[in-house]
Amino acid sequence: MLKISLPRLRRDLTALARFGSNPGPGVTRPAWSPAHEEARAWLLVQMKEAGLEPSVDPAGNTFGRLGDGEPVVLTGSHIDSVPEGGTLDGALGVLAALECLRTIREAGAPLTRALAVVAWSDEEGRYGSLFGSRAFAGQLDAAKIPGMRAPDGERLVEAMARAGFNALEAPRAAADPRGVAAYLELHIEQGPHLEAKGIPIGVVEGIVGIRRNRIVFQGEPDHAGTTPMARRKDAFLAAAEYALAARQHVVRRGSGRSVTNFGVVEVKPGVTNIVPARAALLQEMRELDGRILGRLDRECAALARRIARRRGLGVAIERISRNEPARMHPEVQGAIEAAAADLRLRTLRMPSGAGHDAQNLARITKAGMIFIPSKGGRSHRPDEASDWRAIERGANVLLHTLLKLVS
Numbered sequence: 001m002l003k004i005s006l007p008r009l010r011r012d013l014t015a016l017a018r019f020g021s022n023p024g025p026g027v028t029r030p031a032w033s034p035a036h037e038e039a040r041a042w043l044l045v046q047m048k049e050a051g052l053e054p055s056v057d058p059a060g061n062t063f064g065r066l067g068d069g070e071p072v073v074l075t076g077s078h079i080d081s082v083p084e085g086g087t088l089d090g091a092l093g094v095l096a097a098l099e100c101l102r103t104i105r106e107a108g109a110p111l112t113r114a115l116a117v118v119a120w121s122d123e124e125g126r127y128g129s130l131f132g133s134r135a136f137a138g139q140l141d142a143a144k145i146p147g148m149r150a151p152d153g154e155r156l157v158e159a160m161a162r163a164g165f166n167a168l169e170a171p172r173a174a175a176d177p178r179g180v181a182a183y184l185e186l187h188i189e190q191g192p193h194l195e196a197k198g199i200p201i202g203v204v205e206g207i208v209g210i211r212r213n214r215i216v217f218q219g220e221p222d223h224a225g226t227t228p229m230a231r232r233k234d235a236f237l238a239a240a241e242y243a244l245a246a247r248q249h250v251v252r253r254g255s256g257r258s259v260t261n262f263g264v265v266e267v268k269p270g271v272t273n274i275v276p277a278r279a280a281l282l283q284e285m286r287e288l289d290g291r292i293l294g295r296l297d298r299e300c301a302a303l304a305r306r307i308a309r310r311r312g313l314g315v316a317i318e319r320i321s322r323n324e325p326a327r328m329h330p331e332v333q334g335a336i337e338a339a340a341a342d343l344r345l346r347t348l349r350m351p352s353g354a355g356h357d358a359q360n361l362a363r364i365t366k367a368g369m370i371f372i373p374s375k376g377g378r379s380h381r382p383d384e385a386s387d388w389r390a391i392e393r394g395a396n397v398l399l400h401t402l403l404k405l406v407s
């Protein structure tokens with residue numbers, strides 16, 4: 001049975017980790033930065049040496065192709081990182097894909113379809129969330145490009161120009177869906193489930209949808225010394241009651257995997273001797289089932305209004321963003337499970353609570369994702385890690401899934 005070479009994959013992962021390496025472990029390799037562009041140049045050389053045909057599209061997505069004609073089966077991930085991130089998030093999916101194509105080419109395995117490795121640009125969203133795959137899927141809003149900025153204020157247009165790209169041309173990366181047969185991505189889980197259950201391979205069912213709302217409770221800014229407790233209209237206490245009640249509601253009435261978070265809380269006027277007149281919460285909810293997500297969203301809004309009314313306060317609910325869940329294709333999920341069975345590896349079907357490029361690819365083709373266990377569930381931090389054995393297993397499942405998709 002065909003297998004990838006772990007020493008070669010390990011060598012590539014170690015080599016890529018040098019670009020943007022921190023003094024300690026981990027990497028800082030944001031999209032379009034000098035470290036990222038050096039990594040891209042290195043990747044293009046590796047693709048060429050592996051006998052692939054390299055190319056870069058107007059959105060900065062980097063491809064290495066094996067075989068001719070369309071439609072092509074795409075596999076990859078990203079080589080950018082968050083600040084002080086780990087060496088596997090994204091890099092594993094790109095370099096394991098490269099190793100799979102190298103293995104297939106060397107074995108002379110017959111291909112009925114072309115295969116290509118891809119590294120999507122700015123997956124981590126320094127300038128725009130999932131930028132490269134969004135452009136490829138034809139979902140990039142050209143009018144927004146001039147206004148896209150990094151948290152430090154730098155404009156995307158300037159960052160891309162520095163790297164030799166014209167940002168305004170990025171929408172031209174949009175692919176004809178008929179040219180793509182399937183998309184497959186290997187990624188670390190970035191959570192604790194596979195490790196806790198002792199299962200080596202996760203088969204991603206879909207990527208969760210996300211709702212973000214701003215909930216603002218409006219009370220009265222009374223004197224905190226002279227106003228009797230019973231007469232106060234304390235916006236903070238309403239917000240606090242709501243946060244606890246909403247959490248309980250999502251846990252009890254969600255799918256069992258639904259999650260919610262209150263990541264930002266603002267209390268005004270924000271001084272010790274005035275009763276809080278205004279409390280704003282930023283709430284996020286994530287869930288794989290779009291109907292459950294929509295219902296939880298409506299029920300939480302009703303809950304906020306009920307709490308405000310009972311306390312004699314006003315409440316305003318503002319929608320910040322809504323992302324619908326992206327289902328991975330049943331055929332690709334089946335191919336991953338069959339490949340894992342051939343390799344005698346147990347699998348677990350699971351949602352992805354984090355966003356991935358596969359959610360954009362799912363709009364134009366049959367998309368699928370393979371997860372491997374993350375040590376301690378840690379990710380987006382320098383000590384992110386997976387066992388080499390786990391990496392080898394994941395890459396071999398990627399290899400045999402690809403073989404099923406091209407045969």
Ligand SMILES: [Zn+2]
Pocket residue numbers: 078089090123187
């Ligand atoms: Zn990633």
